[in-house]
Amino acid sequence: MTLTDAPLIAVADACERAVRYTREDIAAFARLTGDTNPIHHDAQAAQRARHGEIIASGQQTTALMIGLAASHFSRADDGRPRELLCLNFNFAFKAPVFAEQDLLLRWRVASVEWNATLGGWLAHADGTAGVPHAAPAVVGRGTLLVKAASGN
Template identity: 55%
Template sequence: MTDSSTLIADEAAIAALVQVGERIEHVAHYTRDEISRFATLTLDLNPVHHDREAARRAGLADVIASGQHTSALMSGLAASYFSREDGIARSMLCLHFNFAYREPIFAGSDVSMRWVVSSTEWNASLDGVIAQLEGKATVGHALAVIARGTVLVRRAS
């Protein structure tokens, strides 16, 4: 059975590291060259990421970013945010990320990425906060990617 002083200590530890409702936001501009370079680096040679004519033959208006392009940017955004030092040194481990791709992201697009902390829980055995994240990437008002994540945030030593 947990006593009230332990609960208060857990709540204080959570609040110092991560809070429900915290938002992480970033806008990235996807150029044709960046789309092609990222796809090449991840061994994705699908021509729709590299060649405008191949993309058009596939029924697309232009080259599109690979799914892992947005996934990597969103994962990196979360990692950078939760391992920041703003008076409290933190470290973060990704426990799980899931991405669903709803719309293609075309070259020349500005992609708005957002994570929101939806829940937190202190985990004594891991000595940190397990935070659930809800994310999305939009182009204009179109939802392109839906994401969910679970991260472990701890005080850095």
């Protein structure tokens, strides 16, 4: 790949996915990841806590956000197979994520530049997760390296 070839990722490229957690999903994810905070599985403890009900762990939503970015930006649906490395992600938690809420996960590419040393396109993407038409519960920024798949 050279700078004159068409980028495999471009500014304003975007993806989104709708998700909904059940209380059981939240408790199972917390157990799987070793998060023993009772606000993720104990309704009585959650009622006594600040938000009053069971909330998802931050890592549950960020894991799905990273998975969405990795799946979308490594796609080959345009006949141009890609290799993707997720180099860095940072997240801030702005509001709790409750069970039985519809959430919309989104990423949008903010900048792209060719990196000759890495042999690919470095992209910075901005992400959000939250209830549609409301302020985001989670905001994120990711750095991705997108290259042509080996052998292409």
